[in-house]
Amino acid sequence: MAFKINSSDYMEYLREFYDVLQENKDYITELDLATGDGDHWLNMNTGFGELLKNEDQIKDMNLQDAFKRISMILMSKVGGSSGVLYGGAYMAASKTLEDVEYIGRNELYGILNAMLMDIMKRGKTKVGSKTMVDALAPAVEELKSKIDEGASDEELLESTAAAARKGADDTKDMPAIRGRASYQTDKAVGHLDPGAVTMAYQIEILCNYILRR
Numbered sequence: 001m002a003f004k005i006n007s008s009d010y011m012e013y014l015r016e017f018y019d020v021l022q023e024n025k026d027y028i029t030e031l032d033l034a035t036g037d038g039d040h041w042l043n044m045n046t047g048f049g050e051l052l053k054n055e056d057q058i059k060d061m062n063l064q065d066a067f068k069r070i071s072m073i074l075m076s077k078v079g080g081s082s083g084v085l086y087g088g089a090y091m092a093a094s095k096t097l098e099d100v101e102y103i104g105r106n107e108l109y110g111i112l113n114a115m116l117m118d119i120m121k122r123g124k125t126k127v128g129s130k131t132m133v134d135a136l137a138p139a140v141e142e143l144k145s146k147i148d149e150g151a152s153d154e155e156l157l158e159s160t161a162a163a164a165r166k167g168a169d170d171t172k173d174m175p176a177i178r179g180r181a182s183y184q185t186d187k188a189v190g191h192l193d194p195g196a197v198t199m200a201y202q203i204e205i206l207c208n209y210i211l212r213r
């Protein structure tokens with residue numbers, strides 16, 4: 001059965017992400033203390049917590065309006081680079097959702113690819129700069145190739161999640177070219193990028209959420 005995700009489902013996934021964020025508060029904060037200024041967990045927690053406060057309203061919206069609302073909340077409530085980058089990413093994704101009732105595999109690709117393009121443009125970032133892009137880009141690429149192969153939902157979602165996780169892991173050995181980590185003399189080599197780790201959480205949790213339904 002092909003998957004179909006609506007705004008209410010999407011909010012359920014965001015709640016699962018928020019729960020995982022709670023469990024990893026110290027871990028994510030330590031990663032950002034080693035590579036940046038230590039506020040990445042706080043920024044994400046504030047923003048996604050604010051989304052959940054608006055859950056009742058957002059879950060009844062059509063997908064395009066829901067994504068626009070999410071964008072506006074993240075843009076206004078999240079500090080740091082992540083607020084602007086996620087706010088922009090959700091706005092770009094909303095543009096792919098005109099008259100879309102459900103997110104299926106093609107829409108999922110449309111959303112994630114729009115997010116990737118927007119983050120790279122706004123952040124002036126390419127793959128390999130040790131940022132959130134390094135988790136998102138391989139996931140988008142994997143998703144596209146599984147769609148082209150006509151893979152099953154299970155295979156497509158599992159390999160997309162795995163690509164995001166591996167992408168985040170691979171940031172460990174990268175010298176930072178973008179973000180605060182690039183100001184460090186050692187370019188944070190030897191540390192995972194916190195933004196890539198939280199991006200991988202989102203992709204993994206979304207894929208797992210869809211798989212379980």
Ligand code: ADP
Pocket residue numbers: 032036037038039040041043044079080081082083085119122123124125130131132133178179180193194195196
């Ligand atoms: P700040 O860096 O302003 O303190 P956060 O701590 O919330 O913001 O987010 C840091 C994360 O944002 C980094 O780990 C990285 O993944 C991501 N990031 C920072 N700058 C960029 C950029 N120019 N392009 C893409 N991602 C970026």
Ligand code: MG
Pocket residue numbers: 032036037038039040080180
């Ligand atoms: Mg920070």
